[in-house]
Amino acid sequence: MENIIEVKQLMKSFGSKTALKHIEFNVRKGEIFGFLGPSGSGKTTTIKILTSQLTLSAGEVHVFGKDITRTKDFSHLNRIGILTDNSGLYERLSVYDNLELFCKLYDVPLKRIDEVLGEVNLLQDKKALVKQLSKGMRQRVTLARALLHKPDLLFLDEPTSALDPKNTLHIHDSLRKLNAAGTTIFLTTHDMSEAEQLCDRIAFIHEGEISALDTPQNLRLMYSDHSITVVTEHNGKEIIVQDAAGIEKINEYMVNGQLQSIHSNEPTLGDIFVKLTGGNLQ
Amino acid sequence: MTFSMRRFQAIVQKEWKDAIKNPQVLLMAAMPIMFTLLFQRMGMEAGILLSMPILFVLSMTAAFVQASMVSEEKEKHTLRVLMLSPASAIEILFGKSFITMLISIVVVAISVVVVGPTLTMDYLWLVLMFLLALIMFIAIGTIIGLISRTVQETSISGLPVLLIFMVGPMFAPMLKNEFLETIVSYLPTDHLIHALTEITKGNGFSAIQGDFLNILIWTALSIPACLIIYRKRRFD
Ligand SMILES: Nc1ncnc2c1ncn2[C@@H]1O[C@H](COP(=O)(O)OP(=O)(O)OP(=O)(O)O)[C@@H](O)[C@H]1O
Ligand SMILES: [Mg+2]
Numbered sequence: 001m002e003n004i005i006e007v008k009q010l011m012k013s014f015g016s017k018t019a020l021k022h023i024e025f026n027v028r029k030g031e032i033f034g035f036l037g038p039s040g041s042g043k044t045t046t047i048k049i050l051t052s053q054l055t056l057s058a059g060e061v062h063v064f065g066k067d068i069t070r071t072k073d074f075s076h077l078n079r080i081g082i083l084t085d086n087s088g089l090y091e092r093l094s095v096y097d098n099l100e101l102f103c104k105l106y107d108v109p110l111k112r113i114d115e116v117l118g119e120v121n122l123l124q125d126k127k128a129l130v131k132q133l134s135k136g137m138r139q140r141v142t143l144a145r146a147l148l149h150k151p152d153l154l155f156l157d158e159p160t161s162a163l164d165p166k167n168t169l170h171i172h173d174s175l176r177k178l179n180a181a182g183t184t185i186f187l188t189t190h191d192m193s194e195a196e197q198l199c200d201r202i203a204f205i206h207e208g209e210i211s212a213l214d215t216p217q218n219l220r221l222m223y224s225d226h227s228i229t230v231v232t233e234h235n236g237k238e239i240i241v242q243d244a245a246g247i248e249k250i251n252e253y254m255v256n257g258q259l260q261s262i263h264s265n266e267p268t269l270g271d272i273f274v275k276l277t278g279g280n281l282q
Numbered sequence: 283m284t285f286s287m288r289r290f291q292a293i294v295q296k297e298w299k300d301a302i303k304n305p306q307v308l309l310m311a312a313m314p315i316m317f318t319l320l321f322q323r324m325g326m327e328a329g330i331l332l333s334m335p336i337l338f339v340l341s342m343t344a345a346f347v348q349a350s351m352v353s354e355e356k357e358k359h360t361l362r363v364l365m366l367s368p369a370s371a372i373e374i375l376f377g378k379s380f381i382t383m384l385i386s387i388v389v390v391a392i393s394v395v396v397v398g399p400t401l402t403m404d405y406l407w408l409v410l411m412f413l414l415a416l417i418m419f420i421a422i423g424t425i426i427g428l429i430s431r432t433v434q435e436t437s438i439s440g441l442p443v444l445l446i447f448m449v450g451p452m453f454a455p456m457l458k459n460e461f462l463e464t465i466v467s468y469l470p471t472d473h474l475i476h477a478l479t480e481i482t483k484g485n486g487f488s489a490i491q492g493d494f495l496n497i498l499i500w501t502a503l504s505i506p507a508c509l510i511i512y513r514k515r516r517f518d
Binding site for chain 2: 054105
């Protein structure tokens, strides 16, 4: 499978502080790659390096097969869409005017503006001045702008952090559609259910190191204690370990027709997150 | 180095929509004209009457406004987005400068129309000197804007720089410090003030040769300086 991003031994330090400690990962073509970690773990720093907004201290980074540490040609950025907390908007201009500028810079037909505004559920606010918009609306305008030129690779740094549940769902739908149409997505988030719902693979980053990387399904299995929860008429809810005694017990419940509910206990991504980072969400 | 007219125009168009809604720009454009009209009523000498709006326009309407607009793009993180788009350094910087330049030219033209008829002088040299100085001041404004992180920083650090440029030549002789006077004698504003005095007196190119050369060198140096600093700011 083709890799869109290849990161080897990436290290970044700010003065004496090391933000990224020789991390390694690949992002495959067509996947939604989740980058999860607590605040200050190095998510934004990684995105900035991958999008040539920040130079790295050591290591190797290839994007679209191009060694971005050794090039002065940034033309590959034209195939990339970026949403970070430092993607600004022109406050005195309308939503439309903001998008019009970038349509022209990317040589995209102006009719695309309505399409992307639809994707982020902002068609009604096209004429509104940006300075009159709420935080969540701005975030959606920024996302719309990142989608204008139909990028092959999309970097989203906490794209739904300021959104209400309804708009979050709307954006998730749009991202899935976009991904189905071929856009590879690199997503950071604090929202575990967002990661679970959207991501094909997830990397957990903690204090500048990647502590786990796999599909959500495999991660859950890997960190599972393989116990089983059963609910019976007599004993109510019970957690049973998978050993000879456990099998015996379940067998007995089944033979006697007492079993009301049974399921394996896989940890949620949130549980794994807490386990790996020793911290809370946020 | 690429230059696309389409992208340049797109940036100019954005800049225009933004400028006409920016009270600071409008104020800085209106002030020199108001002062000229006011001083004219007070019966000020025509030569000074013309130099005054020109110097004001160069330092405030051109350099200071440019610095504020560039630092606003930094503060609001819109410059970052432009840098990540296909727009090149030249397209972005020229596009940003175009409207500032246009407004400055219009304001000075109005001042000349107000004052000019009372003067007999060589307009060609006035126009040339002004345009050259204008390019330089916009480049200096851009540099100040690129160096500061916020609009407020521009006011705090940029304004004093511009003031030294403008009032240095007027006050340095009074301080009777040789070192200071030598420094000031290299300032383009010192030469500009001298040249404007000569031109409005009706003197020709021979009287302003040295001044012309000085400003030409400053202009020629400020543009690459501007591009180099811009490229440095590419990375956080
Ligand atoms: N320009 C900088 N100068 C110095 N230190 C920095 C700089 N940028 C980031 N850091 C440090 O690098 C570490 C990683 O920061 P980063 O912004 O990548 O975290 P993050 O994972 O995006 O956090 P959050 O979830 O809060 O956005 C932090 O400890 C931060 O203090
Ligand atoms: Mg971050």
